[in-house]
Amino acid sequence: xxxxxxxxxxxxxxxxxxxxxxxxxxxxxxxxxxxxxxxxxxxxxxxxxxxxxxxxxxxxxxxxxxxxxxxxxxxxxxxxxxxxxxxxxxxxxxxxxxxxxxxxxxxxxxxxxxxxxxxxxxxxxxxxxxxxxxxxxxxxxxxxxxxxxxxxxxxxxxxxxxxxxxxxxxxxxxxxxxxxxxxxxxxxxxxxxxxxxxxxxxxxxxxxxxxxxxxxxxxxxxxxxxxxxxxxxxxxxxxxxxxxxxxxxxxxxxxxxxxxxxxxxxxxxxxxxxxxxxxxxxxxxxxxxxxxxxxxxxxxxxxxxxxxxxxxxxxxxxxxxxxxxxxxxxxxx
Numbered sequence: 001x002x003x004x005x006x007x008x009x010x011x012x013x014x015x016x017x018x019x020x021x022x023x024x025x026x027x028x029x030x031x032x033x034x035x036x037x038x039x040x041x042x043x044x045x046x047x048x049x050x051x052x053x054x055x056x057x058x059x060x061x062x063x064x065x066x067x068x069x070x071x072x073x074x075x076x077x078x079x080x081x082x083x084x085x086x087x088x089x090x091x092x093x094x095x096x097x098x099x100x101x102x103x104x105x106x107x108x109x110x111x112x113x114x115x116x117x118x119x120x121x122x123x124x125x126x127x128x129x130x131x132x133x134x135x136x137x138x139x140x141x142x143x144x145x146x147x148x149x150x151x152x153x154x155x156x157x158x159x160x161x162x163x164x165x166x167x168x169x170x171x172x173x174x175x176x177x178x179x180x181x182x183x184x185x186x187x188x189x190x191x192x193x194x195x196x197x198x199x200x201x202x203x204x205x206x207x208x209x210x211x212x213x214x215x216x217x218x219x220x221x222x223x224x225x226x227x228x229x230x231x232x233x234x235x236x237x238x239x240x241x242x243x244x245x246x247x248x249x250x251x252x253x254x255x256x257x258x259x260x261x262x263x264x265x266x267x268x269x270x271x272x273x274x275x276x277x278x279x280x281x282x283x284x285x286x287x288x289x290x291x292x293x294x295x296x297x298x299x300x301x302x303x304x305x306x307x308x309x310x311x312x313x314x315x316x317x318x319x320x321x322x323x324x325x326x327x328x329x330x331x332x333x
Contacts, residue, residue: 136250143250161298175219182218185268191234200232237266241331
């Protein structure tokens with residue numbers, strides 16, 4: 001009987017120790033209180049498995065998405081059409097450009113102390129030619145004359161050409177333009193010879209003979225339409241450049257296309273070679289013929305400057321650069 005009483009006392013004391021450990025506030029066991037009291041509701045102490053469903057993702061989880069790299073930005077392309085030849089021919093020029101880098105704003109020095117336009121070129125191309133082709137010491141005067149010519153075109157020449165276009169058929173306008181162009185054969189032919197461009201001189205002579213006969217005085221450009229013979233664009237300004245004469249300052253005068261001092265001299269010499277000036281010796285008649293030629297050419301190009309001013313920030317500089325670049329290219333050809 002005594003051994004049984006001792007055994008019972010030991011079991012009771014052991015059970016109370018286990019319960020008291022579960023009820024201690026500082027207990028480190030992960031088992032909940034209800035689990036200790038009610039074994040039927042006991043749950044596993046293991047952490048729940050992470051669900052693969054994104055909706056069940058814990059709130060503390062942060063998903064970082066890497067944005068795609070920005071697309072390359074193409075530099076804007078500006079199309080410029082201006083009076084770029086000394087014979088009055090309208091020529092379209094395309095100039096590509098982009099805003100200057102914030103680190104090297106336009107007109108400031110680059111890292112090596114050179115102008116920004118030169119700093120963008122390879123060092124073997126950064127020559128004094130840039131300064132020559134943009135030499136514009138008379139810019140204040142030129143800007144005023146440029147604005148005058150621009151308003152003259154907008155308010156006088158274009159309205160007159162628009163009215164002229166309504167009464168003159170397009171085909172007749174092109175015939176008149178071809179006839180004027182055929183008369184200008186002499187300066188182009190002579191300057192091709194002076195520049196030793198024998199192929200250009202041969203083309204000009206062939207065009208004049210074909211158009212003056214089969215083209216009935218040049219009213220039809222048969223040489224181009226049937227024989228694909230293109231005209232040359234040589235003038236005495238290019239001839240002077242061919243022999244090393246500097247262009248001189250950029251210059252704009254009323255009623256005329258842009259010039260350089262060298263091109264002004266060339267324009268006068270080419271005028272002396274125009275046969276029409278000898279057939280119509282009186283000055284007023286010559287002015288009237290040239291004015292009629294300008295109106296006819298403008299009528300053929302009524303949409304010439306449509307939307308042009310809105311695409312260029314600095315219209316004066318854009319036209320100047322287009323003209324000088326065009327002249328430099330013609331001399332190098």
